[in-house]
Amino acid sequence: MQENTGQQARPVEPGGIHEKDTGSGNVAESGRKVILTTVRLRPEWPVLHYDAGDLPANNGEWVVIPTRHGDEVGQVKGSPVKIQLPEHVSFPRIKRLASTHEIERYYRNLEREEYALNQCAERIHALGLAMKLARVESYFDSSKIVFYYSSDGRVDFRELVRDLVNRLRTRVEMRQIGIRHEAKMVGGLGNCGRELCCAGFLTQFEPVTIKMAKSQNLPLNPSKISGLCGRLLCCLTYEYKTYHALSVGMPNLGTNCETPAGKGKVIRRDILRQRVTVSLENQEVIQFDVSELDGSGSRKKTGRSARSKKGHSAGGARDGQSVPEKTPARRQKRAAPGRKKTETKEKSRGARGRKKTRKKRSSAKSRNRPRSGGRKTRPRSRDSGSKKS
Structure with missing residues (x-):
């Protein structure tokens, strides 16, 4: 089970929602009512939204x-719908109805894509490349074929590209995608029995974390909260903001609280209904609304602040004595070791500097000494000579 970071390579999808990014004059003006319709480029691809304009773009x-x-x-898939666009959103506009010749070329491209897919899969197996082919896309004018693949690492596919160019007689591009985009392109059914969200309507992936599953009280079972891609389910983000907002005023699990029936500890939470299950001191388990609890917004105090308060209350307060306040002298005493450490650091730095200076001087002296061919000996003193004689 892995978290979705949203940082993987994203293939370029044609069409979709644009925010005034075409600049070609084929974009509907924002801030007015437009006739919106859905178009599917390939039988297994998700639908895209386009502005029909004045064209009779009916279903089919x-x-x-x-x-x-x-x-x-x-x-065209579906009936056109008239909607009011916000100021910052615009959709590409359908150019015209397709002719019979263009429709025939469309079906020829589908056959060409299937042939290219089989050829590429055969060469990948023959070359022993560690890559998984996801989809093939041929441009409408047959100027290029794009192969989408997934792989755990980098793949040297130069020989594969040369073979495909010789067989297909067109430009070839290999584009690596992430495992989530692979599931989006291939499609399938999720754990809920419906079509995958990424293959049906999602246009971009948002980061999904395990915290989203915990906040919704979901079982942390990898098979339950993971999709076909092996990542966390994209649908965990749909209701996360609602759960997060409703759980702000609720006590955490294990928090002691005051109820109309007495003191107890929270053992279960129902965030959507705003109810908690409390285990009372007499071992009785009762459900209460959050509004019925006294101090329901209190949270468990953990970390340094809770430990410091616990230590502060211990000792003198336990014996019935008042704990004296910290005086400035005590603060100075507590801060004294820090100053000593600073002084020792400065002394050590100065000592290291003096050692470096000595080394430099000794190296300079050794450079200035005259070089001799034999071994240099110290001259004997007169006293040593008289002793030997």
Whole structure:
């Protein structure tokens, strides 16, 4: 079970919601009512939203739409809906209805993508590359084919690209994606029995943490809170803000509280209903509303502040004596060891500096000494000579 960081490579998806980023004149004006429709570029791809304008883009119609890599042909899915757009949101506009020739080219591209997928999978197996092919996308004008793959590390696919170029006779691009985007492209059914959220309607991934599952009182079982990609479920983010806001005034588990039936300890919380289950001192278990508790907003005090208060209350206060307040002299005594440490540090620095100076002087003296071929001996004194004689 791994947390979603949202930091993986994201492939470029054609269409989708844009915030005035095309600059081509094919974007609907914001701040007015537009006729919005959904278009699907491939049978297994998620639907994209486009502004139909004045075109009769009914369900099942083939239309030409602008994408990031040129015009594409797609099929309208669903009936057009008139909506009011906010000022900062705009949608690409459908260019025109597709002709019969463009629809035929669309189906030829589908066959070409299937052929390219089989060829690439065969060469990956033959070369023994550690990569998993997810999807193949062919541009509408057949100028390039993009292969989306996932891998644990870097892959040297230069020989693979050369083989694919010779077989397909077009430009080839290999684009690595993350494991969450692989699930989005392949699709499937989640634990709930419905289509994967990422494959159905999600346009971008948000970071998901284990804290979101804990705040919603979900069982921390990897098989229950993980998706097909092995990461935490994207749906954990849907209700996290609501649970977080409702749990602000509720006591934590294990907190002692005062109830109408007496003192007790919180053993269970129902955040949505704003109710807690309390185990009383007489071992009776009763449910109460949060508003019925006295001091329900109190939290467990942990860390340094709680330990310092516990130590402060111990000792003199336990014997019925008042704890004396800290005087300035005591503060100075407590701060004295710190000053001693600072002084010793400065002394050690000065000693190291003096040692370095001595080393420099000794090295300078050794450089200035005249070099001799033989071994240098000390001259004998007169006293030593007289003793030997």
